[in-house]
Amino acid sequence: AQSVTQLGSHVSVSEGALVLLRCNYSSSVPPYLFWYVQYPNQGLQLLLKYTSAATLVKGINGFEAEFKKSETSFHLTKPSAHMSDAAEYFCAVSAFSNTDKLIFGTGTRLQVFP
Amino acid sequence: DTAVSQTPKYLVTQMGNDKSIKCEQNLGHDTMYWYKQDSKKFLKIMFSYNNKELIINETVPNRFSPKSPDKAHLNLHINSLELGDSAVYFCASSPRLETQYFGPGTRLLVL
Numbered sequence: 001a002q003s004v005t006q007l008g009s010h011v012s013v014s015e016g017a018l019v020l021l022r023c024n025y026s027s028s029v030p031p032y033l034f035w036y037v038q039y040p041n042q043g044l045q046l047l048l049k050y051t052s053a054a055t056l057v058k059g060i061n062g063f064e065a066e067f068k069k070s071e072t073s074f075h076l077t078k079p080s081a082h083m084s085d086a087a088e089y090f091c092a093v094s095a096f097s098n099t100d101k102l103i104f105g106t107g108t109r110l111q112v113f114p
Numbered sequence: 115d116t117a118v119s120q121t122p123k124y125l126v127t128q129m130g131n132d133k134s135i136k137c138e139q140n141l142g143h144d145t146m147y148w149y150k151q152d153s154k155k156f157l158k159i160m161f162s163y164n165n166k167e168l169i170i171n172e173t174v175p176n177r178f179s180p181k182s183p184d185k186a187h188l189n190l191h192i193n194s195l196e197l198g199d200s201a202v203y204f205c206a207s208s209p210r211l212e213t214q215y216f217g218p219g220t221r222l223l224v225l
Contacts, residue, residue: 034213043118043204044157044216088155100145101170102214104157 002027002093006105014113019078021108023065023091026072031093033074034102035065038088047089050074061085086112117141118217120205126223127195135190135220137205144210145169146188148180151202151219160203163188164210195224 007022025031032051036044048059055067065076074091091105118139127133139146147170148160161180162170168180177193192199205217 036216038155043218044206046213046215049213090157100164100208100210101147101159101162101172102149102157103159107155107157 002031002095002103004091004093004103004105006089006091006108008108009106010109010111012111012113013081015083016080019063019076019081019085019110021076021089021091021110023074023076023105024072025074025091025093027093027095029095031095033065033067034092034094035059035063035074035076036090036092038090038107040087044090047076081110081112083112083114086110118205118207118215120203120217120220122220123218124221124223126225128225129195129197131195132191132193133195133222134192135203135205135222137188137190137217139186139205139207139215139217141207141215143207143215144185145208146182146185147206147208147214148188148190149204149206149216151204153201157204161188161190192222197224200224 003026005024034049035047038044048057050057050067058064063078089108092102121136145164147162151157160174163182166182179191182188202219204219206214208214
């Protein structure tokens with residue numbers, strides 16, 4: 001069984017500040033992990049993914065995430081927030097087994113203040 | 115060209131009605147999915163088809179029936195709509211066992 005926990009349903013940062021969105025996972029098999037972003041009234045866009053290669057994954061728009069097996073974490077970071085980063089962020093896990101489905105966390109809304 | 119498209123974008127209807135949502139992908143992917151996002155933004159898988167074959171059927175009321183006429187299309191038909199069906203429904207597609215790409219969503223409001 002797999003699950004994802006996103007700590008903090010809302011995160012607020014100032015423009016230019018570090019962004020840290022937390023994700024912890026539970027998986028009985030080696031996980032594949034994803035971060036998706038959802039802008040208001042839009043679909044989900046893939047930010048980055050971990051598929052058992054390098055543990056530090058770089059994504060679009062300056063985001064990156066580090067897979068830490070010992071901590072069962074896959075936190076998303078960005079060194080300097082931009083106003084356009086304001087959105088809902090979802091962490092997801094998949095086993096890429098025959099069921100091939102994404103299990104999502106509950107999402108974190110990122111607000112960026114000028 | 116939109117990779118994964120859904121129609122309609124918005125759907126407002128009365129309780130008890132039957133409605134369909136259509137999804138098309140032009141990415142050549144073998145697998146398509148339906149997800150439901152509730153009012154608290156929680157996303158959950160409903161169905162998945164691979165090459166027109168149903169491979170995932172989560173605990174979804176049987177009022178919901180997916181149909182895949184070909185591997186580029188996955189439609190969702192909902193019978194006897196209820197207030198609790200109000201949500202955003204997302205279609206997604208992927209190559210088998212690969213990253214999923216999502217459509218823009220269909221916002222369903224049942225009155």
